[in-house]
Amino acid sequence: MRPQTSGKRHKVNPRLQNYTESMKIHIRFYEELNDHLSENQKKKELLYEVQQSTTVKDAIESFGVSHTEVDLILVNGDSRPFSYLLKDNDRVSVFPMFESMDITSVTLLRNHPLRERRKEPMAFIVDLNLGKLAHFMRMLGFDVLYDTKLRDDELLAKLSKEQNRILLTRDRGLLKRKNVDHGYFVRSTRPTTQTIEVLKRFDMMNLVNLCSRCLHCNNPLQSISKEQVLEELPPQVAEGYQTFYFCPHCERIYWEGTHFEHMRSMYHHLQQEYAREHFLAG
Numbered sequence: 001m002r003p004q005t006s007g008k009r010h011k012v013n014p015r016l017q018n019y020t021e022s023m024k025i026h027i028r029f030y031e032e033l034n035d036h037l038s039e040n041q042k043k044k045e046l047l048y049e050v051q052q053s054t055t056v057k058d059a060i061e062s063f064g065v066s067h068t069e070v071d072l073i074l075v076n077g078d079s080r081p082f083s084y085l086l087k088d089n090d091r092v093s094v095f096p097m098f099e100s101m102d103i104t105s106v107t108l109l110r111n112h113p114l115r116e117r118r119k120e121p122m123a124f125i126v127d128l129n130l131g132k133l134a135h136f137m138r139m140l141g142f143d144v145l146y147d148t149k150l151r152d153d154e155l156l157a158k159l160s161k162e163q164n165r166i167l168l169t170r171d172r173g174l175l176k177r178k179n180v181d182h183g184y185f186v187r188s189t190r191p192t193t194q195t196i197e198v199l200k201r202f203d204m205m206n207l208v209n210l211c212s213r214c215l216h217c218n219n220p221l222q223s224i225s226k227e228q229v230l231e232e233l234p235p236q237v238a239e240g241y242q243t244f245y246f247c248p249h250c251e252r253i254y255w256e257g258t259h260f261e262h263m264r265s266m267y268h269h270l271q272q273e274y275a276r277e278h279f280l281a282g
């Protein structure tokens, strides 16, 4: 049950009701975390009433905001971890990943704030129902684990953790799993807008590297000379193209043909939309 803006009781385990008094918590979400709230909850202080000791993580997630999107929690002005037990009249401020402020010294949520991941090469794991997004991201050269056999939420979460991959999904429940450290709820429903959304969110536009990753198995492509692949090429391809790439894993051969042109025009389209959104935002 989602909490209301005021007055409504939060559902609790009835067995625990007698142990503690009702507590009133004041909670406010900042920036894009408001995307998860209903219209009457956005950008305002919300009253959250509980009758038992609750962690700040549970309180935040009961509003539909996944802990993976939260990079800093202040309670009464002090930074607190997810495990912090709320007290009556606590004032909680919840912040997303900061774009331009280093909070390494103040956040208690992880060893490294989300923003710091940008210094590492980005790696993703994409939920089953976002196959087009996975495809577009590979086109742009990003390391994206996606497999239609990965149907189990538990396994997706486990792989995300083990391989340090950011989990992209439209399933809020999946992001609430404890072992998901780095995940992102994709807002948009259109694959191209989803791609732009992810590029913006993780500041990846200048990391694009077209024709560098196998669209089928996600392995980095290698350049290969025409002579080495000549025998395997259809005659019109052998005549028309000079530059070739090879996937050492699945042995597919790529050349800068119509498919590449499609990638390039899609990339230009993304750049235009990206620039337009930045212009509108600025």
Ligand SMILES: [Zn+2]
Pocket (backbone or CB within 6 Å): 214, 215, 216, 217, 218, 219, 247, 248, 249, 250, 251, 252
């Ligand atoms: Zn391959």
